[in-house]
Amino acid sequence: MxxxxxxxxxxxxxxxxxxxxxxxxxxxxxxxxxxxxxxxxxxxxxxxxxxxxxxxxxxxxxxxxxxxxxxxxxxxxxxxxxxxxxxxxxxxxxxxxxxxxxxxxxxxxxxxxxxxxxxxxxxxxxxxxxxxxxxxxxxxxxxxxxxxxxxxxxxxxxxxxxxxxxxxxxxxxxxxxxxxxxxxxxxxxxxxxxxxxxxxxxxxxxxxxxxxxxxxxxxxxxxxxxxxxxxxxxxxxxxxxxxxxxxxxxxxxxxxxxxxxxxxxxxxxxxxxxxxxxxTGAFGAERKWPADVPAPDSEVRREQLRRFAAGGMTVLTNNGVLPLQDPRVALIGRHAIDTVAQGGGSAGLRPPHVISIADGLTSLLGDRVSVVDGVEVRMRYAAPGPGVLRDIRATTFDASGEVLASREMEIAELAAYGGWAQGAASIEVSGEVVLDEPTRMLAGVRGFGDWTLEVAGEQHATRLAWADGIVEEALLKPPFWTTEVLVSPGDRITARVREASALVGLITQPVPRPPADAIGAAVRAAREAEVAVVVVGLTDEQETEGFDKTTLALPGEQDALVAAVAGAAKRTVVVVNAATPVLMPWLAQVDAVLWAGLPGQEAGDAVAAALLGDIEPAGRLVTTFPRADSDALSVVPANGALPYTEGTAIGYRGASEPLFWFGHGLGYTTWEYGPASASFVDGVVSAVSLELTNTGERSGREVVQVYLRPVSEPVRLIGWAVADVADGETVRVEVPCSSRVQRTWDDGWHPLRGGELLIARGLGDIRVTLPADQE
Incomplete structure (x- = not known):
């Protein structure tokens, strides 16, 4: 080179x-x-x-x-x-x-x-x-x-x-x-x-x-x-x-x-x-690419991704119901059936599969699980999931109607920009509905352009007008149109769009049922089970590139669903399938809450492993959970500017009595923090050492967190250490502490002096306090 x-x-x-x-x-x-x-x-x-x-x-x-x-x-x-x-x-x-x-x-x-x-x-x-x-x-x-x-x-x-x-x-x-x-x-x-x-x-x-x-x-x-x-x-x-x-x-x-x-x-x-x-091997010596990389659905990858997901899940509350002990379970909620694996936008990609929570838990408990759909969780319709359509095909045409390209597809959606369909005058997407008997369904299209839709012998036309210049809307929140039709086995849905922009796709799904019907069915199932596991969460309508949230509330009638099930069930566990904080008005009514995040392609197997204790959900929160929307900083600019008026006091640094503190997580065992001491280099804390005992009946993973509370500055995390400890065992934990957060900026860096050290299981559970000055 x-x-x-x-x-x-x-x-x-x-x-x-x-x-x-x-x-x-x-x-x-x-x-x-x-x-x-x-x-x-x-x-x-x-x-x-x-x-x-x-x-x-x-x-x-x-x-x-x-x-x-x-x-x-x-x-x-x-x-x-x-x-x-x-x-x-x-x-x-x-x-x-x-x-x-x-x-x-x-x-x-x-x-x-x-x-x-x-x-x-x-x-x-x-x-x-x-x-x-x-x-x-x-x-x-x-x-x-x-x-x-x-x-x-x-x-x-x-x-x-x-x-x-x-x-x-x-x-x-x-x-x-x-x-x-x-x-x-x-x-x-x-x-x-x-x-x-x-x-x-x-x-x-x-x-x-x-x-x-x-x-x-x-x-x-x-x-x-x-x-x-x-x-x-x-x-x-x-x-x-x-x-x-x-x-x-x-x-x-x-x-x-x-x-x-x-x-x-x-x-x-x-x-x-x-x-x-x-x-990266593109200039100079030619790069040799490996030929033996594990496939995305190989067992080695599936094991890694299950472990990545389950081990990071966080037990927010638990009165002893978790881990589940082989009970009869009523598994309830749309997210249990249609589990959200990833967020929206540029991070999204095509997985080999997504294991739903229903499939994951059923694979371990068999007929001890009854699965009940929940309320609607989406305000906008998405492309159909796997198994809804078969023989899906997309075809592109030039201005004279001649075929440019035609491909079999696994999903009834494609990008008109940046892919093989770019430059086409019109695009056609079609698929055969998978049904056993005639069923009333919603059929429709999504994406900007002039559309024609043929289904069940009917033809429809609609124009979804382009919102000029809003690229995020075209890609991430495309407009949609649907109609209710009686569809029979073997029927094919065909849509063609002219002047397509960014994203085009079909919509095919059952006609939504009223929330009261869904909640009623959930309550009946909950009464018959030993434990009701209600899965709620967000979707890529809220967790997406290009758009912020307007509320932390769960969409639809999910809060009402949880409250109703909790009132009927012997014990209730809530699994939250979301990456970012949500409001929990039902928190005092339920027995446990497992924060499951967006677990990726092995979602259902990972949630099942966490619920049953096959893998300890030993995660600790990385975001402070507010109690109300009013506790969250605004994302709305004024006159083009978004002032960070809170200064350095973001998240836990400026919080007061949140719903859950940064660093919180219960895991499946209990811990005792013993004597602790701090080491200093040039007057700055370099490490904290302490005795840690697993006082529970299971081996577990602890995250020992060290915070500095300066005299006149917000508290801040300065170090942590992860410890895997067998039940009944005592270990000594060394927590390295960073000098980078023990300084303050004023036209240059200056060391912070004084204050106290907080050794904690999250800021809501401080176990040991030490002086931050070297004696």
């Missing part, structure tokens, strides 16, 4: 051409200098590939918050290794993850993709994840740099925050991951920071990231985020994505020729791109 020689071999237009993507997820090759095409893929909990919908089959891991609830760097590294294998199987060089923005407010729609509300926990886990990926030659791309904690007006909003808050909280995860793991790429965010777009923020990119921290990797834009030419090129951005097109290309050549951008700046950008290519 000779980057200097390569630069000298290219004229300015060819250099600049390489600095904008060649496609949605690809970079240009340059054979003359030995540069092969680079492939990128969205992450961060799966490697989707180039297709926005219906692409390659890939592992769907548990979501980031569920993985973070292990508080385990070894597991985070193992996750990175799995994703590296998945990328290598697809010959992908760069994974666009991890997401290391913070959970500033639980109303943020994209929190499921990010680790936690705490900068130290987030940065430490992210560093391990990056190491797992890059040790196998796949580039990681921590994102989104920086202060990108909500989705409302995300392409234009200015996050307004002072230097202290920026340095101590929002830059810190990036600082940790850069200094500890040296990622090969970082993604600049959509938003502005104090009025300056993140893609052209010279102070933060050139000054802090590349200057202070010595980052030698590549800075790419988020997709379509770069809007300027000279400003972004001079501000430190190295690569504009996607392409072709965008604000660079010919405009950047002209800017260099006009003296607005130095050619040495172009050379620096290209040097970083070639270094990325060299590190």
């Amino acid at each position: 000779d980057i200097e020689k390569a630069l000298k071999g290219l004229d300015l237009p060819r250099k600049v051409r390489l600095l904008t993507g060649s496609a949605l997820f690809a970079l240009w090759p340059e054979p003359e200098i030995g540069l092969a095409p680079l492939k990128l893929s969205d992450g961060p909990t799966g490697v989707r590939g180039a297709e926005l919908r219906g692409g390659v089959i890939a592992c769907v891991l548990p979501n980031a918050t569920l993985l973070a609830q292990h508080w385990d760097t070894a597991l985070a590294r193992e996750v990175g290794e799995v994703l590296a294998d998945e990328a290598a199987a697809q010959q992908v060089h760069v994974v666009l993850g991890p997401t290391i923005n913070l959970h500033r407010t639980p109303l943020g729609g994209r929190l499921f993709e990010a680790y936690s509300e705490d900068p130290l926990l987030t940065g430490t886990l992210a560093a391990a994840y990056v190491q797992g990926l890059q040790d196998k030659g796949i580039a990681a791309t921590p994102k989104h740099y920086v202060a990108n904690e909500s989705e409302t007006e995300r392409r234009t909003v200015s996050s307004e925050l002072d230097a202290k808050t920026l340095r101590e909280v929002y830059l810190l995860p990036f600082e940790i991951v850069v200094e500890d793991a040296a990622p090969w790429a970082i993604m600049a965010a959509y938003n502005k920071v104090n009025g300056i777009p993140a893609t052209e923020h010279t102070e933060l990119v050139e000054g802090v990231l590349k200057g202070e921290w010595g980052f030698d990797g590549l800075v790419m834009s988020d997709w379509f985020a770069a809007q300027s030419t000279a400003e972004s090129a001079n501000g430190g951005l190295d690569l504009v994505m996607p392409g072709p097109g965008g604000p660079w290309e010919d405009e950047l050549v002209a800017a260099v020729e006009a003296g607005e951008v130095a050619e040495s700046t172009i050379d620096d950008h290209l040097s970083r791109l070639l270094l990325l290519a060299s590190r």
Whole structure:
């Protein structure tokens, strides 16, 4: 590899051409200098590939918050290794993850993709994840740099925050991951920071990231985020994505020729791109891709993903009903049957399967489980799940009606943008309904465009008008139209759309029944069982890229369902299939709550293992749960600005009597904290040591957490350690403590002195208090 020689071999237009993507997820090759095409893929909990919908089959891991609830760097590294294998199987060089923005407010729609509300926990886990990926030659791309904690007006909003808050909280995860793991790429965010777009923020990119921290990797834009030419090129951005097109290309050549951008700046950008290519095997020596990577549905992967999911689940409350002891169970709820494995947006991908909670629990308990559907949980209709349609086919046509391409599909939905259907004048999607007898169903379409629908001998036409310029709506919340029809076995549903934009698909589902009917059936089943397990949660309507939540309440009549079942059942366990906090008005009425997150493709088997105690759900919360919507910080900008008025006091740092504290989790055993002592280096806490005893009747995993409560600053996590301890055993636990959070910013870093150390099982269960001063 000779980057200097390569630069000298290219004229300015060819250099600049390489600095904008060649496609949605690809970079240009340059054979003359030995540069092969680079492939990128969205992450961060799966490697989707180039297709926005219906692409390659890939592992769907548990979501980031569920993985973070292990508080385990070894597991985070193992996750990175799995994703590296998945990328290598697809010959992908760069994974666009991890997401290391913070959970500033639980109303943020994209929190499921990010680790936690705490900068130290987030940065430490992210560093391990990056190491797992890059040790196998796949580039990681921590994102989104920086202060990108909500989705409302995300392409234009200015996050307004002072230097202290920026340095101590929002830059810190990036600082940790850069200094500890040296990622090969970082993604600049959509938003502005104090009025300056993140893609052209010279102070933060050139000054802090590349200057202070010595980052030698590549800075790419988020997709379509770069809007300027000279400003972004001079501000430190190295690569504009996607392409072709965008604000660079010919405009950047002209800017260099006009003296607005130095050619040495172009050379620096290209040097970083070639270094990325060299590190990932696309420049210099040809990369040899492995041929023996485990398949997404192989037993080795399924075991890993079950363990990743179940071990991170969190027991929020438990009066002794968990783990279940082989009872007769009434399993209730739409999420039990249609379990949500992943969130919406760029993190979404196509799994080999999703094990529902109903299938997972039934596989272990057999006929001791009765399954009852619950109330509706979606306000908008989605494409049908597996087994609803068969012989699904999509066909594209040119303007004259000639067939361009035709493919068999596994799902009745595809992307009209960025995939094989792009550029078609019209698209047809069809499938045969799987039925045993004539049934009244909802049939319809989703996606912008002019539609015709044929079903059961009827033809319908509708226009779903394009909301000009709202890309997120086109991809993530497309409009839909349905009609109720009598469908018979063998009937085929066919839809054709003209002027398609972004996403097109069929809708086929049973006619929804009234909530009272669903709740009545659930109550009857609950009375007959020893334990009622009610599964509730959110969907990708709430947990998605592109949109924030307007409430923390469960959608539909799920709260009424839980309350009714709890009033009828002998014992009630609630499983929450969601990544981010929800309100729980029924909490005092139920016997246990298991926080299950978005568990990935092995969801049902993982939940069953956690409920029965085959795998201890030893997770600890990574977000503070508010009691009411009014306790959550706003995500709605005013006049284009979103002020971070809480300063450094986000999450647990500013909380008072939340529903559940950050760090909370009961597991399946009990713990006694013994004598503790602190060690100091240069007056800063370097470690805490204590005796820990498992006083329960089961082996278990504890997460010993250490917080610093300074004299005049918010409390903050400074260290933690994970301990696996057999029942009755006493061990000594050493908790390393980070100096990075024992400092304060005031035109430079200054150490925090004084206060007290809190050794805790979460901030709601403080076990030992020590002075934070060295005696």
